[in-house]
Amino acid sequence: MFGLIGHSTSFTDARKKAMDLGFNHIAEGDLDVWCSAPPQLVEHFEVVSAIGKKIEGAYIDSCFVPEMLGRFKTARRKVLNAMELAQKKGISITALGGFTSIIFENFNLLQNKQVRNTTLDWERFTTGNTHTAWVISRQLEINAPLLGIDLKKASVAVVGATGDIGSAVCRWLTERTYVKELLLVARQQQPLKDLQNNLQGGRILSLEEALPEADIVVWVASMPKNLQIDKSKLRNPCLMIDGGYPKNLDEKFSGSGIHVLKGGIVEFFEDIGWNMMEIAEMEKPQRQMFACFAEAMLLEFENCHTNFSWGRNNITLEKMDFIGEASLRHGFTTLGLNPNLQVSFA
Structure with missing residues (x-):
């Protein structure tokens, strides 16, 4: 169970x-x-x-x-x-x-x-963070081209880059997606420098510096309550993936050319007889869930009873591949920009 x-x-x-x-x-x-x-x-x-x-x-x-x-x-x-x-x-x-x-x-x-x-x-x-990191990475790869964003020419800012999910997304973007430029944003400078050294790339910027330069922004950190951003300085189009909790980017960044996507959310292929997701304000609470929850389901499906995601910065690309393949095989799809149009992970 x-x-x-x-x-x-x-x-x-x-x-x-x-x-x-x-x-x-x-x-x-x-x-x-x-x-x-x-x-x-x-x-x-x-x-x-x-x-x-x-x-x-x-x-x-x-x-x-x-x-x-x-x-x-x-x-x-x-x-x-x-x-x-x-x-x-x-x-x-x-x-x-x-x-x-x-x-x-x-x-x-x-x-x-x-x-x-x-x-x-x-x-x-x-913690379910491996599946969450994989889902966010795939949401970026699938939805950016739908907005006309060429990933090979794109600058991607990861806000919360030194966290467990953020660092995994950075590794994926560096070694699998191959975006043009990775912008690293976090509060503490030394962990950022360590991550930059580990990735052998990426540019360390403040949030205020990174946002105007980014075609895509992956948020995996809490948004500062007093954050004031001139939306006119953001790229158009700009894809923002809200991978934090709670998900409130659309309250701050709604506007022409800015596309906010709820990150780390998956949808099962059929209804599940539960009520738990109604409190999470999912559009389809019988099918949609946080990717971290889905990781426990996937590990049970795979008879893999272990602390698959644990600690900080222990997520490997091999683990992301494993959980991603299991996610696809057992019937999950990613939440896309158009909630009525589900796009396969494949």
Whole structure:
């Protein structure tokens, strides 16, 4: 069985979801009540792949909400408790979705293997970042030409280049896509220099410097709240792939010639009998999902029960090839610029 650990996009949405599920005592509580609420296994479902492989899955709501991000101990406890529940339920491979993956990485939860009387088995968990990086890379390759952008002549800015997903996308663009120029953007300079050295290329720029030069912008970092950009200085056309969480680029960059694509989203070939994606505001919640969640499904389809995506900067092109081929084989397609026109990965 595979598992997915997620959460609601806001405290308001979480309370509504809890009410719908019959958890009235939690739904009616304030944020302090929610901080102490335990994780809940809220759904079981079955999935059959395009080649007929049948698997079972479960969705665990961590009872975390973004409003808790400023509470370090609470955020850490929420993720570890959800992981403990997944392991106790005997789930073979579980993906950390949304902020749970970010919390795990940023708070270095690898140092917290013991949760009460449970010793967490890291082999049972994956961040799903390998599949996310592969999907974003393919979304770029598929959709840029639809806008008339020639990748061999294109400048691509990766915002959040030193992160796990960002560095993997950079490696793919350098060694597989062969774009004309890679623009590296991140907050800390030394990791950027290390990445540049590892790639043997790429140009380090600030966000303000990179945006006007980029034909394509891959965002895999949170957008600064006070970011002010003169949209008239952006390339036309300009493809922006929103690979961060939450996905809010369209609020800042909507306009003529700017095309914002929700990055890291895949669509299954048929409906899945679950309700979990309704809280993620997917256009087709019975089929569409975050690529990180789909990674757990793919690993279960492939009987590959291991922490496939783990740590930082450990994603290889070989792993991206493996998970990408599995994604295609089992019936996933990428979300494109036209939501009514799905384009095959092939």
